[in-house]
Amino acid sequence: xxxxxxxxxxxxxxxxxxxxxxxxxxxxxxxxxxxxxxxxxxxxxxxxxxxxxxxxxxxxxxxxxxxxxxxxxxxxxxxxxxxxxxxxxxxxxxxxxxxxxxxxxxxxxxxxxxxxxxxxxxxxxxxxxxxxxxxxxxxxxxxxxxxxxxxxxxxxxxxxxxxxxxxxxxxxxxxxxxxxxxxxxxxxxxxxxxxxxxxxxxxxxxxxxxxxxxxxxxxxxxxxxxxxxxxxxxxxxxxxxxxxxxxxxxxxxxxxxxxxxxxxxxx
Amino acid sequence: xxxxxxxxxxxxxxxxxxxxxxxxxxxxxxxxxxxxxxxxxxxxxxxxxxxxxxxxxxxxxxxxxxxxxxxxxxxxxxxxxxxxxxxxxxxxxxxxxxxxxxxxxxxxxxxxxxxxxxxxxxxxxxxxxxxxxxxxxxxxxxxxxxxxxxxxxxxxxxxxxxxxxxxxxxxxxxxxxxxxxxxxxxxxxxxxxxxxxxxxxxxxxxxxxxxxxxxxxxxxxxxxxxxxxxxxxxxxxxxxxxxxxxxxxxxxxxxxxxxxxxxxxxxxxxxxxxxxxxxxxxxxxxxxxxxxxxxxxxxxxxxxxxxxxxxxxxxxxxx
Amino acid sequence: xxxxxxxxxxxxxxxxxxxxxxxxxxxxxxxxxxxxxxxxxxxxxxxxxxxxxxxxxxxxxxxxxxxxxxxxxxxxxxxxxxxxxxxxxxxxxxxxxxxxxxxxxxxxxxxxxxxxxxxxxxxxxxxxxxxxxxxxxxxxxxxxxxxxxxxxxxxxxxxxxxxxxxxxxxxxxxxxxxxxxxxxxxxxxxxxxxxxxxxxxxxxxxxxxxxxxxxxxxxxxxxxxxxxxxxxxxxxxxxxxxxxxxxxxxxxxxxxxxxxxxxxxxxxxxxxxxxxxxxxxxxxxxxxxxxxxxxxxxxxxxxxxxxxxxxxxxxxxxx
Ligand SMILES: Nc1ncnc2c1ncn2[C@@H]1O[C@H](COP(=O)(O)OP(=O)(O)OP(=O)(O)O)[C@@H](O)[C@H]1O
Ligand SMILES: Nc1ncnc2c1ncn2[C@@H]1O[C@H](COP(=O)(O)OP(=O)(O)OP(=O)(O)O)[C@@H](O)[C@H]1O
Ligand SMILES: [Mg+2]
Ligand SMILES: [Mg+2]
Numbered sequence: 017x018x019x020x021x022x023x024x025x026x027x028x029x030x031x032x033x034x035x036x037x038x039x040x041x042x043x044x045x046x047x048x049x050x051x052x053x054x055x056x057x058x059x060x061x062x063x064x065x066x067x068x069x070x071x072x073x074x075x076x077x078x079x080x081x082x083x084x085x086x087x088x089x090x091x092x093x094x095x096x097x098x099x100x101x102x103x104x105x106x107x108x109x110x111x112x113x114x115x116x117x118x119x120x121x122x123x124x125x126x127x128x129x130x131x132x133x134x135x136x137x138x139x140x141x142x143x144x145x146x147x148x149x150x151x152x153x154x155x156x157x158x159x160x161x162x163x164x165x166x167x168x169x170x171x172x173x174x175x176x177x178x179x180x181x182x183x184x185x186x187x188x189x190x191x192x193x194x195x196x197x198x199x200x201x202x203x204x205x206x207x208x209x210x211x212x213x214x215x216x217x218x219x220x221x222x223x224x225x226x227x228x229x230x231x232x233x234x235x236x237x238x239x240x241x242x243x244x245x246x247x248x249x250x251x252x253x254x255x256x257x258x259x260x261x262x263x264x265x266x267x268x269x270x271x272x273x274x275x276x277x278x279x280x281x282x283x
Numbered sequence: 284x285x286x287x288x289x290x291x292x293x294x295x296x297x298x299x300x301x302x303x304x305x306x307x308x309x310x311x312x313x314x315x316x317x318x319x320x321x322x323x324x325x326x327x328x329x330x331x332x333x334x335x336x337x338x339x340x341x342x343x344x345x346x347x348x349x350x351x352x353x354x355x356x357x358x359x360x361x362x363x364x365x366x367x368x369x370x371x372x373x374x375x376x377x378x379x380x381x382x383x384x385x386x387x388x389x390x391x392x393x394x395x396x397x398x399x400x401x402x403x404x405x406x407x408x409x410x411x412x413x414x415x416x417x418x419x420x421x422x423x424x425x426x427x428x429x430x431x432x433x434x435x436x437x438x439x440x441x442x443x444x445x446x447x448x449x450x451x452x453x454x455x456x457x458x459x460x461x462x463x464x465x466x467x468x469x470x471x472x473x474x475x476x477x478x479x480x481x482x483x484x485x486x487x488x489x490x491x492x493x494x495x496x497x498x499x500x501x502x503x504x505x506x507x508x509x510x511x512x513x514x515x516x517x518x519x520x521x522x523x524x525x526x527x528x529x530x531x532x533x534x535x536x537x538x539x540x541x542x543x544x545x546x547x548x549x550x551x552x553x554x555x556x557x558x559x560x561x562x563x564x565x566x567x568x569x570x571x572x573x574x575x576x577x578x579x580x581x582x583x584x585x586x587x588x589x590x591x592x593x594x595x596x597x598x599x600x601x602x
Numbered sequence: 603x604x605x606x607x608x609x610x611x612x613x614x615x616x617x618x619x620x621x622x623x624x625x626x627x628x629x630x631x632x633x634x635x636x637x638x639x640x641x642x643x644x645x646x647x648x649x650x651x652x653x654x655x656x657x658x659x660x661x662x663x664x665x666x667x668x669x670x671x672x673x674x675x676x677x678x679x680x681x682x683x684x685x686x687x688x689x690x691x692x693x694x695x696x697x698x699x700x701x702x703x704x705x706x707x708x709x710x711x712x713x714x715x716x717x718x719x720x721x722x723x724x725x726x727x728x729x730x731x732x733x734x735x736x737x738x739x740x741x742x743x744x745x746x747x748x749x750x751x752x753x754x755x756x757x758x759x760x761x762x763x764x765x766x767x768x769x770x771x772x773x774x775x776x777x778x779x780x781x782x783x784x785x786x787x788x789x790x791x792x793x794x795x796x797x798x799x800x801x802x803x804x805x806x807x808x809x810x811x812x813x814x815x816x817x818x819x820x821x822x823x824x825x826x827x828x829x830x831x832x833x834x835x836x837x838x839x840x841x842x843x844x845x846x847x848x849x850x851x852x853x854x855x856x857x858x859x860x861x862x863x864x865x866x867x868x869x870x871x872x873x874x875x876x877x878x879x880x881x882x883x884x885x886x887x888x889x890x891x892x893x894x895x896x897x898x899x900x901x902x903x904x905x906x907x908x909x910x911x912x913x914x915x916x917x918x919x920x921x
Contacts, residue, residue, distance in 0.1 A: 195712050199712065323792055466860075494865065496864060496867050519869045523867065538822065549800055
């Protein structure tokens with residue numbers, strides 16, 4: 017069926033990623049940090065499937081070992097915006113009025129800047145590093161979640177079951193949390209899955225630029241950056257992490273799209 | 284007979300399996316005659332109308348015969364079909380908002396129909412459009428022509444649909460619940476208009492409705508549908524006075540009647556609407572029927588004819 | 603009889619959205635006059651039927667009565683107090699006493715709560731019974747609306763329209779109300795289930811002594827179940843009185859038009875002439891009596907002076 021194929025493929029990729037991140041030691045053929053001066057810049061071969069780098073470290077092992085950080089980035093860079101955006105969206109969607117108008121203006125301003133540019137600007141101010149990157153992403157990324165949530169809440173707010181809750185004398189908090197939220201949250205959660213693909217891309221872009229994860233921490237973007245000096249002589253150094261980024265991105269996107277179709281969420 | 288429908292069947296192919304929405308419907312409409320089509324929600328009234336005009340979705344398989352002035356509609360080539368719809372058969376859809384184009388003004392939509400089906404020039408079409416709006420009781424037509432569907436109230440949209448359907452002076456009008464959103468006083472105006480067109484132009488009319496009062500006041504004949512089939516058909520007066528199918532009787536009893544029986548209990552129809560994805564072996568109404576016998580459960584009653592009445596019910600004599 | 607809930611000259615306007623053009627051209631703020639001074643009183647244990655054409659303000663009135671929206675002028679009085687001024691515990695007492703049943707049984711239930719959870723929530727939030735007794739009370743409520751105990755564990759989507767409406771009624775009953783405002787509770791239901799719900803209302807009234815405000819456009823239903831009737835036209839009550847009197851001897855020309863336009867179930871009965879003319883726009887209600895542009899017995903003063911409701915009718919000609 018049309019829904020299950022992308023969803024299945026996506027979930028399969030994510031499951032593989034999860035296993036890699038959970039038990040990298042069991043999967044890596046070599047010590048990811050072990051130098052091997054016998055095999056500097058070795059081409060891909062049966063011994064080193066994706067070759068080695070200038071210190072003779074096995075690229076495949078390094079890529080697998082890096083998956084933990086990238087998965088962590090995917091989750092953390094999504095959770096912050098999700099929480100902040102949902103709360104703000106819920107409140108402005110429900111109460112409307114000047115707060116809603118203010119939010120509208122603010123959202124308009126934020127979305128006129130390219131996402132990446134804004135994040136880089138904030139990281140530049142705060143200084144490089146993962147934590148600062150999460151803060152920067154949260155500062156910019158909440159807007160999308162808030163807009164999604166606000167739209168859903170406004171639809172739900174005029175539904176009769178909400179009016180029924182008010183006639184039944186329920187407090188606003190109860191109506192919001194027990195009735196509106198569960199009915200409004202679905203598209204937001206589906207979007208969050210897709211958003212993790214973007215988060216991985218973002219994390220590795222910043223890593224590549226030296227603004228995200230810092231070098232001893234192996235992160236796919238950092239790995240690609242490592243290989244950039246040898247790009248003409250040993251292009252395979254960047255290949256495995258590049259493929260990993262593409263696959264992980266694909267995994268989250270497929271899962272997100274599959275969920276969207278399965279749950280019949282309109283965007 | 285201008286319209287003859289024989290053994291019409293519509294099966295929808297859905298992800299959950301086939302749905303037998305219309306399952307062997309026979310209908311006849313003479314020129315200038317009014318046929319009422321009533322029945323439970325989901326019994327296939329709209330699907331029947333759409334099948335007659337060949338307006339069903341791609342997942343529908345239609346079989347049987349639809350003869351329009353002895354021409355087989357189901358076998359018509361596309362260009363003949365286009366002339367048939369609109370020019371000869373007008374259609375008023377159940378959801379006027381879905382059937383009107385939201386980005387075109389009402390005036391343009393009437394004009395489109397007039398342009399396609401009449402010889403009038405621009406001025407003549409505008410005059411005719413105003414006249415049509417006036418006919419359906421929308422005054423100040425000049426300003427109204429420039430408005431978009433969302434600027435009309437529900438009832439006005441419904442009447443705009445009727446105006447569009449009438450633009451080409453069709454010989455047959457298929458009207459699907461055309462007066463639900465209307466105040467009874469406006470409903471009355473519309474029904475009078477339809478009856479006048481029938482009398483003056485000899486227009487035939489198939490009127491789907493939930494209001495048995497509307498049927499009593501406008502239709503000569505009525506067909507009662509249940510679970511995709513016509514379970515009873517005949518002249519309105521005799522069907523209402525002495526129903527010969529258990530469902531018809533139950534339906535009539537469920538309505539509050541005339542006069543001073545106020546306060547008395549109504550007689551609801553017990554049980555659940557039938558499932559069209561799992562057709563019953565016997566009579567589809569049997570699980571809800573209060574007068575059923577054992578035969579009803581195992582064998583489907585066939586249509587019997589008695590004079591101008593038709594019915595498919597074993598318990599007919601005991602009603 | 604004692605009055606439990608009362609609307610005193612309630613007015614409510616909805617400002618129309620202002621486009622840029624309106625701002626640039628400095629057009630005055632336009633508003634829909636949904637209610638223009640409506641007064642009604644609901645007595646304990648009686649059914650008050652509210653009828654009127656679509657858009658005349660019936661739902662707005664219902665929402666004012668349950669405090670979902672606030673009137674712009676006038677007041678809704680509960681136990682001699684303006685409900686807008688009720689605070690905390692008084693307000694909860696009002697909420698418990700005055701409950702609502704909605705038109706759309708599909709939209710008025712939270713799709714993500716089981717029926718049992720929805721009923722239990724009401725009981726718990728208002729401490730209607732001790733926590734230990736909640737499951738038993740849920741079952742009793744379901745039984746009261748003739749649903750099986752197994753319904754408690756299921757979600758609303760697993761029920762038919764009529765069953766969902768029962769759930770909505772059970773939820774209102776959980777509050778042990780004295781008044782139920784029912785806004786077109788059967789309009790979305792098939793004729794075959796309408797009767798069940800109407801019977802249920804009548805039974806509950808008998809058993810629990812409920813006062814019911816029954817809003818509908820089905821005059822036959824009102825005649826069947828209401829003790830008193832209020833007829834609305836364009837945001838005003840134009841006539842009110844005992845059901846029998848209103849139907850046998852209507853005094854307002856709109857009431858007369860409404861009643862004579864109800865299609866009779868007996869075919870071929872001669873009907874009075876239809877009222878002519880379009881419903882006026884609630885944005886620009888006509889000066890004087892709102893019905894005068896369509897009135898068959900209009901007099902010169904009707905166009906300038908609005909009659910007020912005197913002895914249950916608001917018409918210069920009825921004096
Ligand atoms: N495109 C479709 N695919 C699958 N099933 C369909 C489709 N269109 C209609 N049906 C089914 O066909 C049945 C008959 O529907 P139809 O709209 O004709 O009912 P109706 O008699 O017009 O009811 P109502 O009085 O509520 O308008 C319904 O059970 C409906 O769910
Ligand atoms: N929230 C709102 N915002 C703007 N206008 C509104 C709103 N609610 C109602 N109205 C307008 O107020 C008028 C009265 O509406 P209301 O819903 O009370 O009518 P009604 O008598 O219940 O009609 P119906 O029989 O169609 O339900 C209508 O013109 C409607 O367009
Ligand atoms: Mg239909
Ligand atoms: Mg209403």
